[in-house]
Amino acid sequence: MxxxxxxxxxxxxxxxxxxxxxxxxxxxxxxxxxxxxxxxxxxxxxxxxxxxxxxxxxxxxxxxxxxxxxxxxxxxxxxxxxxxxxxxxxxxxxxxxxxxxxxxxxxxxxxxxxxxxxxTGCSWPVRAYYRVWQRLPAVQGxxxxxxxxxxxxxxxxxxxxxxxxxxxxxxxxxxxxxxxxxxxxxxxxxVRPPRTWRDLIRRRIRAATSTAQLERRQRESDAGRSSDAPSARTGLGDLRALLRADPTLLPALVVFLTAALVARRAARRAIRSGDFDTWLRDDSSRQE
Known part of the structure; x- marks a missing residue:
């Protein structure tokens, strides 16, 4: 069962x-x-x-x-x-x-x-962000x-x-x-996405912080030996490939990169202090 x-x-x-x-x-x-x-x-x-x-x-x-x-x-x-x-x-x-x-x-x-x-109900920057995010190879697989x-x-x-x-x-x-x-x-x-830009950024800060924690643990566990730890990070090559396949994605890619940069900058303080417990909850996706 x-x-x-x-x-x-x-x-x-x-x-x-x-x-x-x-x-x-x-x-x-x-x-x-x-x-x-x-x-x-x-x-x-x-x-x-x-x-x-x-x-x-x-x-x-x-x-x-x-x-x-x-x-x-x-x-x-x-x-x-x-x-x-x-x-x-x-x-x-x-x-x-x-x-x-x-x-x-x-x-x-x-x-x-x-x-x-x-x-439905999501702001246009949120829709633009997920138009790119859902096409990323790591996200699809x-x-x-x-x-x-x-x-x-x-x-x-x-x-x-x-x-x-x-x-x-x-x-x-x-x-x-x-x-x-x-x-x-x-x-x-x-899976209900955030509806507002603010809640999207909260999610992305959480993602940036948690990814940093995972990568820190990977480095600690592989200390003293070579490592090829798996990763789901998005590289510029992934984004360029998406743009070559569909040039109409350019405005959405700008939104995606802006969200990524804002979230990574906001996550730096938590990463430096080792705060991997504060859960930034997205309440907009929990609305009916």
Whole structure:
């Protein structure tokens, strides 16, 4: 039986939407669904409990996604194991497709669904930014930025060994080689982007900070020996290739580069001080 672990910190506005989508059209014992409410001060636990016995609820006072995931592992009953962020939308058919990729005749160790980013209500700079971001090779092939990662038992052992990191989904994606992971084209997750420029920058500051933390850990673990650590950073060559393929992207590329520069500059203070705990939350994407 696939286990679905949902870490949730103050997600009463979004969790019900996800659970309703997951439970629609499923048998009572088809999935093991576990919501781990971590450090919640709102009604997240009540929202989860309202969906009945098919959803188990575990609570911890510690507001940590990493600890919530590990706590979920201690309560989860089966594999494949699917980790799902509380603010996305994923259906039962999508879970089945992910599980099939991990258990079929040619299984991989980790999988994620195709992402759909609805742009309704987003400002034009946000739309321009994601017009570029979604075309980047690392974004198209990586498992990060989807709010969902599914792993087999063997794959789980690999990500369970990862240290606590802000960029947990990026670290999990990079833990697997190309042939060990896949994006399942028959599965889809709805990931709501930020609606405003301010919230986009908050997300990008978080991304810049968390990427710096990951790269610092990679350097520390590879100290004293040569390293070719995997990376998902975007290079100028990637952007030039996009522009050659589609010259109409030029205005959007200017927006993309501006966002990247502003976020990296704003992230410097946190990186210098080693502040990898402050989570800059985007609330605009959680609005109905």
């Amino acid at each position: 696939p286990s679905i672990v949902i870490p949730a910190h103050n997600e009463e506005r979004t969790l019900g939407r996800l659970l309703a989508t997951l439970l629609r059209g499923t048998a009572e014992d088809e999935f093991d669904i576990l919501v781990v409410c971590n450090g919640c001060t709102d009604g997240t636990a009540a929202v989860a409990a309202a969906h009945g016995p098919r959803v188990r609820v575990v609570e911890t006072p510690v507001p940590s996604k990493h600890q919530a995931l590990r706590l979920g592992d201690t309560h989860a009953r089966g594999f494949p194991r699917i980790y799902v962020d509380a603010d996305v939308e994923l259906g039962a058919a999508d879970v089945r497709a992910l599980a099939a990729a991990l258990t079929g005749p040619d299984p991989v160790l980790a999988a994620a669904p195709e992402r759909h980013l609805p742009m 990586g498992l990060f930025g989807r709010g969902v990662i599914a792993v087999s038992g063997t794959g789980h052992a690999r990500i369970a060994a990862l240290p606590p990191l802000m960029a947990d989904d990026l670290a999990a994606s990079l833990a697997f080689a190309d042939g060990e992971r896949t994006v399942v084209r028959t599965a889809r997750v709805v």
